[in-house]
Amino acid sequence: MIDSLAGENLISLETLSQTAMLEVLDHAELFAEVNSRTVRKVPTLKSRVVASLFFEESTRTRLSFETAAKRLSADVLSLAVASSSVKKGESLRDTIATIDALGIDAVILRHHSSGAASQVARFVPHVRVINAGDGQHQHPTQGLLDVFTVRQVLAERSGTNARESGSELFRGLHVLIVGDLRHSRVARSDAWAYSRLGAEVRVCGPGTLLPDDLSAWPVTLETNFDDALQWADVVGVLRLQKERGTGSLVPSLDEFTASFGMTKQRVQRLRSSTLITHPGPMNRGVEIDSWAADHANCLVERQVANGVAVRMAVLYLALSGARVEGEINE
Amino acid sequence: MAERERRHARPRGTVFVPRTQLLTSEDVDRAVRRMAHEVIERNVHIEDLVVIGLQTGGVPFAQRVAAELIDIARRPVEEGLLDVAFYRDDVSLHPVLESAETIIDVDLTDRTVLLVDDVLYTGRTIRAALNALSDWGRPRSIQLAVMVDRGHRELPIRPDYVGKNLPTAKGEAIDASLSGVWIGTLVAK
Structure with missing residues (x-):
């Protein structure tokens, strides 16, 4: 260590x-x-x-x-x-x-x-x-910038100094990582970053896009996406990695969007404080709806x-x- | 030696062991007040002044000097904080120093900057600070106030205002705060 x-x-x-x-x-x-x-x-x-x-x-x-x-x-x-x-x-x-x-x-x-x-x-x-x-x-720097951005936003909301808060703002924070977990190095880095800072991390995605073995990950598997969204304080949306052959692992992109995409309806049902992160580049209309991507709680630009x-x-x-x-x- | 340096001096985590107290908190108080009067004497246009404390040891002295200036001149004085960790010329020579906040909300162009630090030793921190300040504009002049000048300069830098001149040996260490000035040594934990 x-x-x-x-x-x-x-x-x-x-x-x-x-x-x-x-x-x-x-x-x-x-x-x-x-x-x-x-x-x-x-x-x-x-x-x-x-x-x-x-x-x-x-x-x-x-x-x-x-x-x-x-x-x-x-x-x-x-x-x-x-x-x-x-x-x-x-x-x-x-x-x-x-x-x-x-x-x-x-x-x-x-x-x-x-x-x-x-x-x-x-x-x-x-x-x-x-x-x-x-x-x-x-992808360690992506994981670090994700937790940095989330800490920054939470510190602003609670009126605290991010540096002085240490890991305090992550204690008991609910983080849901959703999408192509099998191919995602961002998911692997995010999972360790959030959990080591004290957050509870759950993951969710279609069975074909889960890694073969999740036991080495500091996360628990969530099967009901819509329930998990209500639980989450932070939703980490992953990019569907078409270049890694993900396309053949889902029946169709529309099917994936319907089951695991951050559609407008899903974002509207989120609690008003729930944050959305995405490592970019976004496949608008696939894992994240264009309206959701431009939502005030979506941190993509701040992440960059x-x-x-x-x-x-x-x-x-x-x-x-x-x-x-x-x-x-x- | 500023507290920040002391905590990270090699080997990591050395502690300052005081031997003799050289100045009491009253002595420090008087010295700061005298320096503030000298600053007023030298600077007719006190409203052009920006008092900048060097992190971390210089900050309490800068705040005290600024408070005295406001008290004497009855005018607001602008203040700032500067950490020079990113401007040092020995980044690879020592473990990472704990860095602190920099807050300078003023364009320094055509202003008079009063840099304040606790102890002046080799002059390398001040060299780094002078480089750093140029990123906030082109000050008309920069003046330097230090609580203690302990000698051993390695660069052509001299203070404009000195709280106390204390000739020291290189192996000794100085600890200066508002509660007093001590001489001692650095010892591994």
Whole structure:
């Protein structure tokens, strides 16, 4: 279990303690303040090189990470896999070795294979590895920004200071994660983030889209979606991952929407305080209705905005550990 | 050494063991009041002043100085808080410092900034603060007030207002708060 992200890799939220999660959230609050200034940039990671390696499609996560790195004044090396030697058959190990030879301090990795991030961490132990999504395993920064956004909203509602509240606002919070649980790395990260902070997490979805074994997840399975919606304080809607063959696991998209979609009717029946999150990109009309997506309790845009602050916190912590011994001077 | 640094100094969690009390809370009070008078003397246009306390040790002193200024000049004085953790030049040299809030709601362009800290030592915190302040505009001038100047500067930085000059050895540590100033050492827990 990791108790502080300082100088550590961020591979999975399963091994991150509550203390370490709160450390990230609290730093993210400070970086959110930086992002609200006229000059939205601090020199913290000047001369550090951060490589962003995306072996899988992504616009928002990649832009979010690169914006975060740039606001910390780090140099960003960005590998466009489509036009790189990966297309010529270069192995992950060789690609990493090549980039490492250029001199990097951290790598942000998105890969279609589960476990790719921890593998890279073994290849280059002197480089900090930030997992930006590996196969169907984890997407830790998404999990952290989801809990960050929910804590921020709950703190605003109750008029408390988010930093001072610690994990208090999550105690007894009812979180329902719904949709394509089988393929979702976001669900795996969210489940650990919410439960470790003290929330109760339930999941719901069609049988074909459930993972083979839920026993290792810190969640309970809910079979009646409409009852669960009344129970929930937060509904985490997952994207139907058509690119991972989800389409063949449901009879039809309409059928899925009718049974497990956040339709207008379902959203109207929610308690007025219930929050809706979605990791994006949204399939409007499939897992979430367009009207629901633009509802005031739907936090999608705030999640994107907070993503930069949370990723700044992760990069800052991972890269500012005591790798070189030295005296502290006032 | 500010409390924040002390808590995270290597090895993590060292504690400050006081040896001698050098100033009482009354001494500190008097010194702060004298500094406030000096600030007024140097700054005719007190309404241009923005008093910014450095997190975390400088904050109570900044608040006390601002209160004195308001008391003497009978005019409102703007205040702010600054944490320089993100501006330090030794980010990889030490464990992550606990960072604190920055609140500066004023455009500093053409204003006079009074930076306030508890202890001035190497000058590196002030260097970081000067860099940070430029992100809020271009102040007409920046002045520095410190409760204790303990020497050992590593940069060409000098304070404009000093509560007390205390020559120290490098191995010693200073603890300055509104309740007094102590000299002592840092000891592992």
